Amino acid sequence: MTLPESILLFFAALAAGGLNSVAGGGTFFSFPALIFSGVPPIPANATSTVALWPGTLASSWAYRRRLPRSAMIFIPLILSSMLGAFFGAHLLLRTPPRVFMRLIPFLFLGGTLLFAFGKKLVRRAARTDHQGNATWPALAGVTLAQFFIAVYGGFFGGGIGILMLATFTFLPLGDIHAMNGMKTLMASTINIVAIITFVVARIVFWPQAILMLFGAALGGYAGAHFAQKVNPARVRTFVVCVGFALSFYFLYRYR
Numbered sequence: 001m002t003l004p005e006s007i008l009l010f011f012a013a014l015a016a017g018g019l020n021s022v023a024g025g026g027t028f029f030s031f032p033a034l035i036f037s038g039v040p041p042i043p044a045n046a047t048s049t050v051a052l053w054p055g056t057l058a059s060s061w062a063y064r065r066r067l068p069r070s071a072m073i074f075i076p077l078i079l080s081s082m083l084g085a086f087f088g089a090h091l092l093l094r095t096p097p098r099v100f101m102r103l104i105p106f107l108f109l110g111g112t113l114l115f116a117f118g119k120k121l122v123r124r125a126a127r128t129d130h131q132g133n134a135t136w137p138a139l140a141g142v143t144l145a146q147f148f149i150a151v152y153g154g155f156f157g158g159g160i161g162i163l164m165l166a167t168f169t170f171l172p173l174g175d176i177h178a179m180n181g182m183k184t185l186m187a188s189t190i191n192i193v194a195i196i197t198f199v200v201a202r203i204v205f206w207p208q209a210i211l212m213l214f215g216a217a218l219g220g221y222a223g224a225h226f227a228q229k230v231n232p233a234r235v236r237t238f239v240v241c242v243g244f245a246l247s248f249y250f251l252y253r254y255r
Contacts, residue, residue: 001037001207008037013033013216017216018220020052028242031044041104049191050199076139077146082193084146085151088151090197138171150190164187
């Protein structure tokens with residue numbers, strides 16, 4: 001890494017960690033920064049996942065008291081997340097870089113649209129939320145949906161949080177805090193399975209990953225500290241604008 005590349009990666013990770021703690025969307029900063037610094041596309045995706053994972057894990061720990069105690073809900077979702085992430089990560093490894101880069105604009109655009117309109121999606125789904133025990137049809141449907149979300153998460157992952165929140169509203173998790181706790185735990189599970197796959201495949205650029213890990217951790221701490229002083233709606237608007245700009249840039253660059 002050159003000094004300018006190191007500065008770019010550190011501040012991109014700083015922004016990614018801060019945004020993930022306030023509104024989400026950190027991948028929109030970490031992944032392009034790696035591409036711009038010369039990291040090949042598939043290793044860039046893997047390195048970004050490694051760099052941002054500790055922040056997701058920390059969020060899971062913070063929500064530990066909100067997680068459901070029911071093994072009937074917990075175990076199927078964990079297993080489907082692990083299996084889906086395994087397939088998604090291996091699908092990424094088998095995707096030619098040229099094909100992956102042609103997919104990137106659409107993956108970014110899809111993630112941006114989910115980020116922009118995800119709250120409406122969750123609110124509409126929440127109308128069907130109910131209290132009590134999970135029914136087998138509901139649990140089977142959410143488990144199957146979680147498998148496909150995890151496949152996407154292992155492959156790329158932008159917007160999986162919104163997708164999980166939307167599906168979790170069909171389970172009796174209680175409130176949004178419990179849903180967020182389950183979401184962060186499942187995201188951590190998906191990411192660790194993908195990370196193990198990427199490490200075994202030796203595609204992680206470790207100097208960049210370690211540098212960005214420190215930046216993301218610092219950004220996550222600062223974001224959590226100032227979260228109550230920042231208007232999340234404005235942050236989300238900024239992230240959506242960046243997401244659309246990057247979508248069109250990658251579409252123009254790799255069309």
